Amino acid sequence: MRYAEMGYHLEVDLATGNIERVETDPKITELHLGGLGTSVKIHWDRVPPETKPFDPENLLVFSTGLFNGTPAFSANRTVVTFVSPQSELLAYPMMGGFWSAELKYAGYDKVIFKNKSPKWVYLWIKDDHVELRDASHLKGTGALEVQDLIRGELHEPDAQVAAIGLAGENRCFTASIEQSRSSSSRLGGGAIMGDKKLKAVAVRGTKDVQLARGDEFMKHMKDVMGYINFRNSNPIPDVMTIMSGIGSPQEMVHTDEKWHSESFSWGNARTRRKNFWTKEIEESWTSTQHAAIKRLISCFNCPQHCGALISYKDVPRYMMKCFSKLTYAMAANVDDLGFSFRTVQRAQEYGVDGFSTPQILAFAIELKEAGILTDKDFEGAPPDKEGRFIWLLDRLVRREGIGDVLADGTYWAAKKIGNGAEEFAHNLIKKHEQLPIKLSMLDPLYFLMYSTNEKISITQIEGNWPQAAFATREQRERFVKEWPQLPDEKFKQYLLDWEPRGEKGIPYFPTPDMCCEIVDWMEMLHNIDDALGVCAGMASFCLKPPYHINNYPQLISAATGMDVDRDELKRKVNRSRNLHRAFNNRRGMARADEKPPKDHWKNRFPELEENLLTTYYRYKGWNDNGIPTRKRLEELDLGYVADDLEKRGVLTNGHG
Amino acid sequence: MATVKKRIRTIKVDADKCNGCRGCEVICSAIHAQPKYSSVNPARSRIRVITHRLQDIWLPVFAGEYARSECAGREVYTIAGKQYDECGFCRASCPSRGLFKEPDSGLPLKCDMCEGEDRPQCVEWCLSHVLTYEEREEEVEEEAEKLEDLQIGLEALADKFGVEKVKDAMARLSRSE
Numbered sequence: 001m002r003y004a005e006m007g008y009h010l011e012v013d014l015a016t017g018n019i020e021r022v023e024t025d026p027k028i029t030e031l032h033l034g035g036l037g038t039s040v041k042i043h044w045d046r047v048p049p050e051t052k053p054f055d056p057e058n059l060l061v062f063s064t065g066l067f068n069g070t071p072a073f074s075a076n077r078t079v080v081t082f083v084s085p086q087s088e089l090l091a092y093p094m095m096g097g098f099w100s101a102e103l104k105y106a107g108y109d110k111v112i113f114k115n116k117s118p119k120w121v122y123l124w125i126k127d128d129h130v131e132l133r134d135a136s137h138l139k140g141t142g143a144l145e146v147q148d149l150i151r152g153e154l155h156e157p158d159a160q161v162a163a164i165g166l167a168g169e170n171r172c173f174t175a176s177i178e179q180s181r182s183s184s185s186r187l188g189g190g191a192i193m194g195d196k197k198l199k200a201v202a203v204r205g206t207k208d209v210q211l212a213r214g215d216e217f218m219k220h221m222k223d224v225m226g227y228i229n230f231r232n233s234n235p236i237p238d239v240m241t242i243m244s245g246i247g248s249p250q251e252m253v254h255t256d257e258k259w260h261s262e263s264f265s266w267g268n269a270r271t272r273r274k275n276f277w278t279k280e281i282e283e284s285w286t287s288t289q290h291a292a293i294k295r296l297i298s299c300f301n302c303p304q305h306c307g308a309l310i311s312y313k314d315v316p317r318y319m320m321k322c323f324s325k326l327t328y329a330m331a332a333n334v335d336d337l338g339f340s341f342r343t344v345q346r347a348q349e350y351g352v353d354g355f356s357t358p359q360i361l362a363f364a365i366e367l368k369e370a371g372i373l374t375d376k377d378f379e380g381a382p383p384d385k386e387g388r389f390i391w392l393l394d395r396l397v398r399r400e401g402i403g404d405v406l407a408d409g410t411y412w413a414a415k416k417i418g419n420g421a422e423e424f425a426h427n428l429i430k431k432h433e434q435l436p437i438k439l440s441m442l443d444p445l446y447f448l449m450y451s452t453n454e455k456i457s458i459t460q461i462e463g464n465w466p467q468a469a470f471a472t473r474e475q476r477e478r479f480v481k482e483w484p485q486l487p488d489e490k491f492k493q494y495l496l497d498w499e500p501r502g503e504k505g506i507p508y509f510p511t512p513d514m515c516c517e518i519v520d521w522m523e524m525l526h527n528i529d530d531a532l533g534v535c536a537g538m539a540s541f542c543l544k545p546p547y548h549i550n551n552y553p554q555l556i557s558a559a560t561g562m563d564v565d566r567d568e569l570k571r572k573v574n575r576s577r578n579l580h581r582a583f584n585n586r587r588g589m590a591r592a593d594e595k596p597p598k599d600h601w602k603n604r605f606p607e608l609e610e611n612l613l614t615t616y617y618r619y620k621g622w623n624d625n626g627i628p629t630r631k632r633l634e635e636l637d638l639g640y641v642a643d644d645l646e647k648r649g650v651l652t653n654g655h656g
Numbered sequence: 657m658a659t660v661k662k663r664i665r666t667i668k669v670d671a672d673k674c675n676g677c678r679g680c681e682v683i684c685s686a687i688h689a690q691p692k693y694s695s696v697n698p699a700r701s702r703i704r705v706i707t708h709r710l711q712d713i714w715l716p717v718f719a720g721e722y723a724r725s726e727c728a729g730r731e732v733y734t735i736a737g738k739q740y741d742e743c744g745f746c747r748a749s750c751p752s753r754g755l756f757k758e759p760d761s762g763l764p765l766k767c768d769m770c771e772g773e774d775r776p777q778c779v780e781w782c783l784s785h786v787l788t789y790e791e792r793e794e795e796v797e798e799e800a801e802k803l804e805d806l807q808i809g810l811e812a813l814a815d816k817f818g819v820e821k822v823k824d825a826m827a828r829l830s831r832s833e
Contacts, residue, residue: 069696070696071682071683071686071693071696073679098678105697105698105699148710157707157708158707180709181709205699206697206699206759207697207699207759208689208695208696208697208700209695209696209697210694210695211686211693211694211695211696214686214689214691214692214693214694214695215692215693217693218686218693225781225783228783229783232783294712295675295712295714296675297675297676297709297714298675298676298677299677300677300678301677301678301679301682302675302677302679303675303677303679303782303783303784304675305675305784309709309710309712311712317710317712318710319709
């Protein structure tokens, strides 16, 4: 009997149409848990570093996590892994929604796609019945629209469908995979699906997910439920509204956007508008939002309300979540929030990443204003900024004209355009567009998170540690008073000593040693969430979350029957973290790539930054080039990885 | 006929508050697993959230009586501009649909209000406060004894396979015990 996991993968060869149900080795679960952890292992074993993103050998893996389908609240993430066309590294954008639990109930932990289909297909999984079905009639349909079309033609109203739109079909590098109210957006999973001519994956399951010690598991879950109720009725004081609760940022609930609209940059991550949030704007945005939101909704088995059904004027209905509410309006420099509610529907049907895409469009506008792109590139574009923005989006997803160049994202587009365009692709880490935020003083914690994490997207690395120091000692004391989520009591002192400015403020405090410990804690928790399929909004991505390092081991032990303590849990995710890094190192990633955008902070400290990076690498057991040492790898039972890295010359004499 | 006091147990459903998470289905199937909490499978749940996301329909429906035949006709309700499917509000486990049947055996499922627990667990675990449990006593006329789960199941099997086949299978089972 397998507990929490189903013990089977689906292996789909799109070239031949061969589908196999393959039993998995429980030892791999013991070593790598599940979700991202076990997926990384598959990519390491089967995707050699020579593989290019659009090679048939680039595997596309849809994975559940260990807790999907169990009664664990908010365990609903699907992890999609592939070599990204944008970063050319192993990407793992995740989505919430309902798909992963359904796959578990159908009897599988992962679906692994290899090779390319000669014609458009979708995969239909209903328990033991699995078939590739013709999708030629669905080509060109929207990523949301097609989900209902597939449910209709299968006569399966309860099927959950993950699908691509036009952007994925046309291999746009920022194409997303959409599903219900969620999307797996970052780094171009939709492009890989499109390249494989896979329009959608539909699933319906009616099997049992077993728990090893169900009674014990539910006893712990009752405590988690109690804490969720407590946190929902006791927001954290002294922090911004958006940081005070649990769940993903409650963008559909809250209307106060003073912080986002004034602290984040408009246009191509370019201009801060420090006095934007006037009384008139507040009234207009609040009434627009209330008029647009029909109902607040959640993902599978989650009590929060991070998403919403949107019914805005004559725009066809769709579902929205999180920060996409602002990205299009801000990138287009449009003050009307209605522009976002209108544009996101179109963008979602096209299936594009709501962070990167608006920046790419704003980048094109900047290039036009700078004379690098010409009237000819914009031939046919409407004169108004709203219309021009939509026109560019339409071109991008169809790869028409200038859209064909923009569809590869700002890094690759700038290279193609040349003539100084590279300077305008300024908001990148590892070739990937980042949050449009530009700040004053270097933050050593964020410097490390931005630079070193395999996620490459900051939004899902940070979390348990406050984003900024509290202004007063009294506030700090209030915050540390009840903090059961801590891995070590010493963090309380770090926080008490941390001041907004001066000697005990950024960039020199927390010290590099403290920063390593704090960052290591946060990324560890993200890695656990990503192995379990738990939404980061209920664990690693928020302050004082319901799930943490002090209750996860008991939950994992009761669910799986493996006896896992804190140290062992940390070791398991550390193993996967190092394997992921080694995969990327093997593809060429090293220290030189580990840097935030040049203009991310106005005040930079090159010597301190180098010191931070070196200190962190040593803390992690990596050499000064950011590559795990043989010693570190062997401690994590990854001696075979050291052998491989040495054979390829990535590590030399264990030092690199 | 004599009257008796009857405990009426009601779950009020405020569908407007439903966020569509289906946590009720999860906990229902977990608590009815044998042994309790040993497994989860919403397809075995005695509460299901009928969902049409873009139509703004999230409707928790509880499993009611087993019905051996389909209705003669179907109704479609439109309420406040939302069109509810044929059978949308119906609680029956019946031949016309897959709802409220054990996925492997096809046996009917029926909400038992979590007999043995303080109150129904779907109510306990719905943190969006969609479900409210109420109890009251009413004087009612004495009625004939209700069918036990086992008898309902046997009746369903007899309907599906015929009494003779069920009897044969029972005889075989008894011999192999």
